[in-house]
Amino acid sequence: MFVNVIGLGYIGLPTALMLASHGVDVIGTDYNGQVVEQLQKGQTTFKEKGLDDLFQKALRAGIRFSDSYQITDMYIVSVPTPYNPETKQVDAQFVVASVRKVLKICRRGAIIVIESTISPGTVDRYIRPEVKRAGYVVGRDIHLVHAPERIIPGNMLYELIHNNRTIGADSREVGEMVKRYYSSFCQGEIIVTDIRTAEMTKVVENTFRAVNIAFANELARICRHDNMDVYEIIRICNMHPRVNILQPGPGVGGHCIPVDPWFLVGDYPDLTAVTAACMETNAGQPAFVLRRIQEIMNQRQLLDASRVGLYGLTYKENVDDIRESPTRQLLNCEMDGVRPQFKVYDPFVTQDAVPNQYHDFERFLDDIDMIVIMVKHQLVQQSWNQLRDKVILDCQNICPLDGVLHL
Numbered sequence: 001m002f003v004n005v006i007g008l009g010y011i012g013l014p015t016a017l018m019l020a021s022h023g024v025d026v027i028g029t030d031y032n033g034q035v036v037e038q039l040q041k042g043q044t045t046f047k048e049k050g051l052d053d054l055f056q057k058a059l060r061a062g063i064r065f066s067d068s069y070q071i072t073d074m075y076i077v078s079v080p081t082p083y084n085p086e087t088k089q090v091d092a093q094f095v096v097a098s099v100r101k102v103l104k105i106c107r108r109g110a111i112i113v114i115e116s117t118i119s120p121g122t123v124d125r126y127i128r129p130e131v132k133r134a135g136y137v138v139g140r141d142i143h144l145v146h147a148p149e150r151i152i153p154g155n156m157l158y159e160l161i162h163n164n165r166t167i168g169a170d171s172r173e174v175g176e177m178v179k180r181y182y183s184s185f186c187q188g189e190i191i192v193t194d195i196r197t198a199e200m201t202k203v204v205e206n207t208f209r210a211v212n213i214a215f216a217n218e219l220a221r222i223c224r225h226d227n228m229d230v231y232e233i234i235r236i237c238n239m240h241p242r243v244n245i246l247q248p249g250p251g252v253g254g255h256c257i258p259v260d261p262w263f264l265v266g267d268y269p270d271l272t273a274v275t276a277a278c279m280e281t282n283a284g285q286p287a288f289v290l291r292r293i294q295e296i297m298n299q300r301q302l303l304d305a306s307r308v309g310l311y312g313l314t315y316k317e318n319v320d321d322i323r324e325s326p327t328r329q330l331l332n333c334e335m336d337g338v339r340p341q342f343k344v345y346d347p348f349v350t351q352d353a354v355p356n357q358y359h360d361f362e363r364f365l366d367d368i369d370m371i372v373i374m375v376k377h378q379l380v381q382q383s384w385n386q387l388r389d390k391v392i393l394d395c396q397n398i399c400p401l402d403g404v405l406h407l
């Protein structure tokens with residue numbers, strides 16, 4: 001069997017490589033010609049532990065890349081699904097555009113698997129009508145499946161193999177067929193269910209995480225208010241057998257946790273008070289950090305905001321992805337009516353992404369008096385000695401030095 005993976009980003013590329021290196025005939029397609037060109041040249045397009053080795057393995061197994069859609073038995077669509085900032089609903093335009101292109105060239109009997117995260121009802125609302133418009137009958141000519149991904153950036157390849165998965169299909173038979181493809185590399189349990197359940201579970205999983213982080217962030221604010229140690233409190237609470245609170249941080253970034261829960265709020269505005277409040281709490285966390293920086297600057301009589309440095313620009317540790325990153329959110333907040341002119345350094349970000357960004361750690365340290373640890377990259381954990389003369393605000397609770405300040 002022959003698979004065309006559509007969208008070669010953070011999820012599509014590893015999935016295509018995994019399938020190819022486990023014996024499936026794969027062509028990866030992306031509408032971005034530069035991505036395709038780079039992959040054709042034998043170079044990966046982002047950093048991820050183990051990705052380069054897997055890429056070489058897949059190349060040896062015969063994976064190909066193209067900017068055009070292919071005539072195959074199965075399509076895996078893995079393109080972005082942002083949310084509409086006004087309605088908060090899922091913006092399915094990229095998924096719909098991809099499905100339309102598939103329908104133009106595919107044969108009868110083809111299976112279209114949507115891997116992108118979509119809100120419950122998206123297949124019914126946007127995808128089934130496309131199949132009908134193309135003159136096909138769903139379930140007879142074209143089979144629709146939703147197989148959301150659960151892998152975590154930073155540990156993607158391990159999780160691709162070991163995580164449990166969900167496959168939603170209209171018929172058991174098609175679900176089981178798709179399961180066989182994923183079973184080529186996935187050692188976790190693969191549940192076959194219906195499409196709407198698969199849509200809902202994916203969004204609920206990320207909402208659960210967003211709500212839990214929001215609770216931790218709220219606790220951080222309460223503890224700051226009355227000078228309690230939030231980390232010690234969470235650590236002790238988590239020793240209870242049925243309590244598992246996540247960690248407060250400088251904000252919630254990435255393409256999933258700050259996005260997917262809004263799909264539920266957008267679709268069910270009258271039923272999602274808890275989710276909506278949690279999303280607002282997380283979105284307000286960079287402003288909370290900014291107020292904390294201001295407070296410390298006042299206490300330490302640091303007058304020049306341009307001598308404050310933010311360590312970390314990615315949305316989390318040990319990845320090079322800066323989408324929705326808390327540092328970028330913080331740089332967009334205002335301090336006394338103006339945007340802060342903080343210096344920024346991130347060892348994972350080699351391109352210029354924000355103003356006052358450094359690419360050399362020593363020079364960055366020379367130009368600052370206060371450092372704010374925004375991201376717990378492993379590299380910063382090898383550099384504590386170099387930070388001894390700085391005022392340190394550690395938003396990740398990782399710095400072992402004396403006198404470190406926290407959220």
Ligand code: SAJ
Nearest residue numbers: 150151152205206209246247249252253254256257315316
């Ligand atoms: N964060 C905290 N406190 C924590 C954990 C995370 O503030 O205790 C922050 C991180 O620093 C980051 C943000 O949350 O800014 C999101 O990071 P993450 O590691 O929680 O999640 P993602 O976006 O990298 O991956 C999530 C995962 N979902 C769940 O854990 C439920 C992953 O399994 C999904 O595959 C992925 O979303 C996705 O693609 O949906």
